[in-house]
Amino acid sequence: MRTVRDEELTTAELAELRAFLDAAYDYEFGDEDWRHALGGWHVLGSVDGALVAHAAVIPRTLHSGSRAWRTGYVEAVGVRPDQRGHGHGRTVMLAAADHLRTTYELGALSAGPQNWAFYERLGWLRWTGPTFVEVNGERRRTTEDDGEVFVLPTPATGEFDQTAPLVCEWRSGDAW
Template sequence: MDRSPAPRIAHTHELTAVERDRIRELLDTAFDGNFSDEDWEHSLGGVHALLCDADDRPIAHGSVVQRRVLHADRSYRAGYVEAVAVRADHRREGLGHRVMAALEHVVDTAYDFGALSASDAGAALYAARGWQVWPGRLAALGPAGPVPLPEEEGTTYVRPAAGRPLPEPGHPLQFDWREGDLL
């Protein structure tokens, strides 16, 4: 039986400035300097799952934020997973699974479904946890209307929230607009 502590769950407003700085440092390092200010902004304003070492330094992190998604004639509340990372010296210890389990609980209790955009390195984790590649089209609702996102197809994963079905892939998922990467 795993007796290691569960991830700390905290809304962005509950994190201190030092904690936020340390999380950003973890993400910058874990993504080899390829974690932009927009990526950071996308990870804020929601619920964070955080595991720290004995010195209170983050070793694993992920967050889930609300995104509005238009599908057919309905607007959904999607729990969008962002900024999942594990410090290099703690990879392959199951920490990514523990962070994802905590975030999936948030999705199950607060959202219509979960969604995320997976890197090549992260795709295996999400697939192993039952996340599925969205088989339909994707778009963002831009200021001038829908913007197709064919380059995101095949890397965007979805997961039904507990007891709720996923939208049917016959219509595109149209995500709310944001700066930087749209998904």
């Protein structure tokens, strides 16, 4: 297991990581997805020197009510197809959660229904309130993301109402 910042990875390692994520996502990992996975930390799981699992933690700010949380947003969670079912995804997510708990006020991620049970087993809570994206100071609903955002409280989270509106900043591609 290795946890590193983007700038600690060589050009060759970044190319290997991009190729790994392309394969892990059945070649549906686009350029926007790649950009969302950069700018923070990478948890890299290897077996015999070969990359088998990955999760990125990217700094973002999420808002709910009057609260703004310094958030570690998890992106690009992937496991090499021939290594699925061996606990590698769980291992990198537990390491990512440890990083979130010591570094951020809140952890967050977006996941489709096929992955909900996985994240819930790891202690993530589904945000049941409405979701929004802030664009040029205006909040716009992201109904397609309702129920798909998960949060991981950290020691710095404090009280929160997971039925309240949750807002992220705009970014190209998927907001969440």
